[in-house]
Every structure is written in structure tokens, then in C-alpha cells.
Amino acid sequence: MQIFGVDIGGSGIKGAPVDLDKGDLAQERCKVLTPHPATPDGVADGVKQVIDHFGWTGPVGLTFPGVVTGGATVRTAANVDKSWVDTDARTLFSDRLGGLPVTVVNDADAAGVAEMQFGAGQGRRGTVILLTFGTGIGSAVFMDGALVPNTELGHLELGGHDAETRASSKAKEDHDLSWERWAGRVQKYLAHVEMLFSPELFIIGGGVSRKADKFLHLIDGVRAEIVPAQLQNNAGIVGAAMRAAHDHAG
Template sequence: MQIFGVDIGGSGIKGAPVDLDKGDLAEERCKVLTPHPATPDGVADGVKQVVEHFGWTGPVGLTFPGVVTGGSTIRTAANVDKDWIDTDARALFSERLGGLPVTVVNDADAAGVAEMAFGAGQGRRGTVILLTFGTGIGSALFADGALVPNTELGHLELHGHDAEKRASSKAKEDNELTWEHWAHRVQKYLEHVEMLFSPELFIIGGGVSRKADRFLHFIEGIKAEIVPAQLQNNAGIVGAAMHAAKES
């Protein structure tokens, strides 16, 4: 069974048909740059471009980098335009895609669901936390396999700032940090999250998961196991498609 998944991020909008039996992309993904400012209309146009690239005419699952309530209403917009707040995202995207059935879910939650089903979290019980490091820091919290949605742990305060302002991969690039220096910031963040939630496992997702060998060995003193996401930066696309299949 195939469903189309789209992952909307602060820097890129990427999507592809997903083989839900394998938990992997059925075709090579298409990616377009997220417009700046990332307004609802601009992002919807980007999503349309990605979906039309494949000539897709079936259900579409989308992720969004913020809190999504009731399966449609956007409540936060830390790394996109503030006009998103209170937008009915499902109605917007469905209209732009010519009436196709659409579902919308938080981006990190989607990535976490995919990793728990097909990746690094398979079969893991207890408390598992996936953290996506990109333009911001997304989070997905699982208790014995059940998702606690919209946790937004990237906005925990760390040294007087939103954690993602210090420890996201964008912060690494903006401040021209070495992998080691950035890893020490990530370690401080993980120590804070571990103090609050005592997870058995941290899954590190986002684009940096492809480069785990560059920084994970610098992170010390964390009691939880720390592993890179196995689906890497495709986890959001797969999770978006899984959510669409569940809701359809």
C-alpha cells in the first residue's frame, strides 16, 4: 500500500510516495525550498509543487513544524510565519491540492511514529524520546510505545534561551561551531531533558542523523542510550504517510 507523505520544514518541503509495508520511500523524494517568509499560501504552493511532481491523486499526509490540534488547527509557528497560528491547515492544503484528502500532524511526532514502527525504536518499551535537530529542535515522546503528542521540547529553557536557539543544527551553522563544540551544547540539552523525563532511549533525528559519527562520541554522561534515527531525514515523510493511512 502506498500513501503520499510530505514533510514541511523550516528550510525545505520534501515528499514522496511511501510504501507502508516496508516503511520506506517508494520513489526518490522531491524537495523544494521553504519560501521566506513561510506564509500559509507560500508553503501551500510548495506542497502543491511537490505533490504534482509525482502526478499524485490519492490521500496526502503532511507534517507541520509546530503544534497541531484537532488534526488541523495550527497553534504555534516558531520557525514559519506567524500567520499560521489558528490556520485550518487541512482545509488550506486540501483546497490547494484540488480537494485531495489531507491529514496534518506535528513533524517530530510523525518522525517518531515512523522510527518506533520501522526504525531505531522498534520493540522498545518504557520512555523513548526522539529529537530532530534542524532549523529548530522537534520532539516526540513515547511511553511504552504510545505517543504523547505536541511536546515541543525544543522550547525548554536552556541557559536563558529556547534550547533550539542554542543546540539546533541551525545554531551550529549560524555560529560556525565545530562538531565537538556543538555536541557539548547538545549534551547540556540532553542532560536537561533526561532530568525531566528519565528516558531509556534518545533517538537523534533530522539531517544530522546522517552524520552521527561526527558528534555522538563527544556526548558523555547521559544515562539513556543514544542512537541515530535509522530512517534519517525521511522519517517525517514516512510518518506523515502512516498518519494519513490511519486517518483514512
């Protein structure tokens, strides 16, 4: 079974049909740049461009980099245009895609669902936290496999700052940090999250997960196991498709 997944990020919009039996992309993904400013209309145009690239006409799952309630309404928009707040994203995207069935979910929650089903979280019980390091820091918290949605732990205060402004991969680039210095910031952030939630496992996702060998070994002082996401930066696409399949089964 194939369903289309789209991952909307602060820098790029990427998507592909997903083979839900394998938990992997069925075709090479298409990516377009996120418009700036990332307004609802601009992002919807980018999503349509990705969908049209494949000529897709079935259900679509989309991630959004912020809190999404009721499978439709955007409540926060830290890394996209503030005009997203209170937007009915499901209606916006469905209308732009000619009435296709649409599911919208928080981006890190989608990545987490995919990792728990097909990746590094398979079979893991207790508290598992996936953290995506990209333009910001996304989070997905699981207790015995059940998702606690819209946690947004990237906005915890760390040293008087929003954590994602200090420890995201964008912060690494903006401040031209070495892997060692950035890993030190990530370590402080993980220790803070661990103090609050006591997870058994941290899964590190986002684009930086492809370079886990450059920084994970530099992190110590954290008791939880720390592993890179197995689906890497495709986890959001896969998770979005999984949620759409659930919502539009049959």
C-alpha cells in the first residue's frame, strides 16, 4: 500500500509516495525550497508543486513545524510565518490540492511515529523521546509506544534562551560552531530534558542524524541511551503517510 507523505520544514518542503509495508519511500523524493516568508499560501503552493511532480491523486499526509490540534488547526508557528496561527491547514491544503483527502500532523510527531514503527524505536517500551535537530528542535514523546502529541520541547528554556536557538542544527550553522562546541550545547539540552522526563532512550533525528558519527560520541553525562534515527530525514515523510493511511483507511 502506498500513501503520499510531505514534510514541511523551515528550509525545504519534501515528499514522495511511501510504501507502508516497508516503511520507506517508494520513489525518490522531490524537494522544493520553503518560501520566505513562509505564508500559508506560499507553503501550499510549494506542497502542490511536490504533489504535482508525481501526479498523485490519493490521500496525502503532511507534517507541519508547529502545534496542530484536531488534525487541522495550527496553534504555533515558530519557524514559519506567524499568519499560520489559527489557520485550518487541512482545509487550506485540501483546497489547494483539488479536494484530495489531507491529514496534517506535527512534524516531529510524524517522525517519531515512523521511528517507533519502522526505525530505532521498534519494540521499545517505557519513555522514548525523539528529537529532530533542524531549523528548530522538534520533539515526540512516547510512553510504552503511545504518543503524547505536540510536546514542542525545543522551546524549553535553557540558559535563559529558547533551547532551539542554542542547540538546533541551524544554530550550529548560524554561529559557525565546531562539532565539539555544538555537541556541548546538545549535551546540556539532553541533560535538561532527561531531568524532566527520565527517558530510557533518546532518538536523534533531522538532517543532522546522517552525521551522527561526528557528534554522538562527544555527548556524555546523559544516562539514557542515545541513538540516531534509522529513517534519518525521511522519517517525517513516512510518518505523515502513516497518519494519512490511518485517517483515510478504506
